[in-house]
Amino acid sequence: MNSIRLRLLLALLAMLATAAAVLGGVTYRNVLVQTEALFDYQLRQMALSLRDQGEIAPSQANALADGELDFVVQIWSVDGRSIYATRDHANLPARALLGLAEVNVNGQVWRTFSVATRDRVIQVAQPALIRKRLAADAALRSVLPLLFLAPVLALFGWWVVARSLAPLERVAAGVRQRDEHVLDPLPTGGLPDEVEPLVGALNALLVRLGESFDAQRAFVADAAHELRSPLTALTLQLRLLRRAPDEASREAALTALGAGIERSTRLVEQLLTLARSEPSAAAAPAVRLDLAEVVREALVDTVPYAVSRGSELELHAEEAVPLTGDRTALGVLARNLADNALRYSPPGAHVVVRVGQADGAPFLQVDDNGPGIPPEERSRVFDRFYRRESSDEGGSGLGLAIVDSIARRHHASVALSESPLGGLRATVRFGDSR
Template sequence: MINSLRARLLITLLGLLAAAALVMGLSTYRSVLAETETLFDYQLRQMALALRDQGEIAANQARALADEQLDFVVQIWTVDGRSIYASRAHTNLPARALLGLAEINVNGQAWRTFSVATPERIIQVAQPVQIRQQLAAAAALRSVVPLLLLAPLMALLGWWLSALTLRPLQQVAAGVRERDAQSLAPLPSEGLPDEVAPLVTALNALLQRLGQSLDQQRSFVADAAHELRSPLTALKLQAQLLARATDPATREEAMAALTAGIERAARLVEQLLALARAEPGALAVAPQPLDLSELVREAVADCVPLARQRGSELQLFAERPVTVLGDRAALTALVRNLADNALRYAPPGARVELRVEQVEGRPRLQVDDSGPGIPPAERAHVFDRFYRRNLSDEGGSGLGLAIVRQVAERHGAAITLGDSVLGGLQVSLLFPEA
């Protein structure tokens, strides 16, 4: 199979050219044959009519008609059938005359004849069909020869035109090939043919998406490094305090602080990994039908220890199975972050409710809490990575809602923030119909 677009185009052009030349050649050949036959018949007729009007054949005309190089044979009969003249001796001359144009076969040799009658005699002019065909074929071939000579020139012209036509595509390929890995500037699209312009437009859109993805990754790495620096520094200080502790009470207090710091750092790393897995460029898992009620039930079970620790009430309303298409691990991380955020940012003893239901055939997950809520002016920013309303809160990393948004976008879910009937924040996710 030929992979070269230029070769395919050239072969196609040459094939069309060959087919057109063949059709034109055959048409011209047959047309010239027919015209030559008509011309030869006209010559026969004119010679016969000339001899009819002439009356007698002069001696010098008889010698000319008897020339062996002359293809025509003239015969004259009386009205009663006696032969009175033949332009030259021939073993297979037609022995009879059919008035007008006719084709007579004599001993295997075909003759084309034209006969005309007068009151006293019958004049016939005959010509061998084989000679007529040879002359007609030669004339037809001469008319086809220019096409045969023109075919190579047309092939060269087709090769040049194919190269000229594909030059914009080669220029685009050269422009892409000459770039390094860091060059994401758009390719020039001015003056490109309509067939190449969509390709360049798509490439430029891809380069733009790659640039945005790289910017997001660089920003993510920079923010992650910045966020990790503080807890790691705190762990180092707490380890030094533990090493300098002299009495058991101080050592126990330092150990508790170190343990809490390790837990916060571990949670931050876990959330960073969850956010990286939820990024648009991460490896996607094929969606599968899941029971959202069961999935939420399992995810909420992981948050029960935190709820008990804070003395908060955690309730789940998921009475019936609700099917959703998605990635189990990603959706579990989404639910866990929503419940964890609601518990951490609400005061101790608060109430958190999770509700799974079907709304007009679409699965919906709703989380309500009795915490302080989020002012409407700040709701657009809480989905940003590392955004925290209060740096002195429960040590949050500002990644929970960012993870929720990424997972929701991957699953085509619409996420909205509002005021809860419990007095705090309400987070609602409406998934596509499974």
């Protein structure tokens, strides 16, 4: 039973039935007791009124002898002789017990009240069966309104449940109308306090989905635009190779074609790396690792490039730096920072990489003595495919975008500043590792 409506209705009906049963039972019992007390009061008052008036007048005797009355009046002399009875009956009580009493005569129970005067004893009796029947009828009449009220309350409960769940149905209908093309926020007006947080969370999810879809569309559009140029260049270089008139021209065309293929391959690899490093992408399981060791392993792949440019790559990572994260992604982050520092610095540059901890928080720092980046451009270099106009190095514009994406996945920040070496300093600060 997964329906909230059904569970609420059943719970309300169960509570209503229980309350009606308990209230009806208590009411029935109380009315029975009160009716019995009222009948005893009538017995007492009738007996006392006959005691106080002296002799019974003939007209009153005739009234008391009415066969429709449930009461039987008997009077005895002090010596036990019967001197008056409202009607003759073989099963009338033959003796009087002063006060209230129950007398069983041949299987019939009588409720009696007797009072004694100086010269006589007066008893007023009533069959107990009649008393109980009258009391039960009165008690049942008091409970009957509950029987008519219960269905009304049940219908009212159904209406309340339906009205209370209507906002959820509106929200569900609104969600069903959304798809990847329509991600408008759900309306929040008139929502109950319990539903409003759910709708707020759904709207936040819709916003994130919209941003993710927009980012994907922008990524695909940018990737298509960026791939068009190298592929066009490769096509032209292939045509030049086919038209080469001599071996020297063919060799030059082959060299240019190989360089173009290498650039295209690097671009595709970086596009795939960026796609995998997006915060919305499926993340690899985070493991406990040593950031210094990860950076050391990553820089091994960068050393040949540094040697080819005559540059010096220096690493300071004397002690272990514990961190929880994705080993592969962090290696890509370190490699991209070092590669950018080498690539955009002149040949023979000096690049220093430091790994350590400050106030318990791990950091990775890369300094170079290249031309640096003006402060007004530092925020833009993290955009995809952004290339500085003054740069002579033909890059894809994805290196720092990948760094920023990986850092955000690890809840880290990337800051660019002036380096003591004269170029650019890139600092990645991670959260507290303790």
